[in-house]
Amino acid sequence: FGIPAACVLDNGRAFASKWISGGAKTRFRFKVRPEDPAGLLTSLGIKIHWAMPYRGQSKPIERGFRDLCDSIAKHPACEGAYTGNSPMAKPENYGARAVDWDRFVALVDEEIAAHNAQTGRRTEIANGRSFDDAFFESYAASTIGKATPEQLRMALLAADQKLINRLTGEIELHGNRYWHPELSSRRGERVTVRF
Numbered sequence: 001f002g003i004p005a006a007c008v009l010d011n012g013r014a015f016a017s018k019w020i021s022g023g024a025k026t027r028f029r030f031k032v033r034p035e036d037p038a039g040l041l042t043s044l045g046i047k048i049h050w051a052m053p054y055r056g057q058s059k060p061i062e063r064g065f066r067d068l069c070d071s072i073a074k075h076p077a078c079e080g081a082y083t084g085n086s087p088m089a090k091p092e093n094y095g096a097r098a099v100d101w102d103r104f105v106a107l108v109d110e111e112i113a114a115h116n117a118q119t120g121r122r123t124e125i126a127n128g129r130s131f132d133d134a135f136f137e138s139y140a141a142s143t144i145g146k147a148t149p150e151q152l153r154m155a156l157l158a159a160d161q162k163l164i165n166r167l168t169g170e171i172e173l174h175g176n177r178y179w180h181p182e183l184s185s186r187r188g189e190r191v192t193v194r195f
Helices: 061-073 101-117 131-141 149-155
Strands: 006-009 047-050 159-163 171-173 176-178 190-194
Touching: 061 101, 101 131, 159 171, 171 190
Parallel strands: 006 047
Antiparallel strands: 159 190, 171 176
């Protein structure tokens, strides 16, 4: 639908990784260093709000996860495939069967569409309407930023800071060495590499 102006992220290591939120001023995990490469969200100009640790109310999606678990994971089509809500809470028929992938994808699509279309939502924004109604009303009235083809390509790449070898002008990344004549003039500098 476009590039959001802001997002709420959990504080897990994956969300707070430099690849996602590098350059954000307020990260709960890892050290924030000026030389860190810009993460995916920060490079797209998305303001990051962090959920409060150990406070489920600061993550509205938690309720959605419960609803979707009830309508998808416990759906009759998933009978025998439900894994339980924790490793210690496996149902009696756990592992009895697997759901065909295409059927599972169709079920997820159907149930998320039904979840979003349900009226009577009590959130401040929906105010008795469906999530779909609230979203499309906001979408119609908002300026929507669209990602450029270059931004979409960059979103598929990870980034890391590497030091250009002072003697050879090479960059070493994951056991491979890379060289280009342009690197020779920047020996000893730290650069962002994307891969």
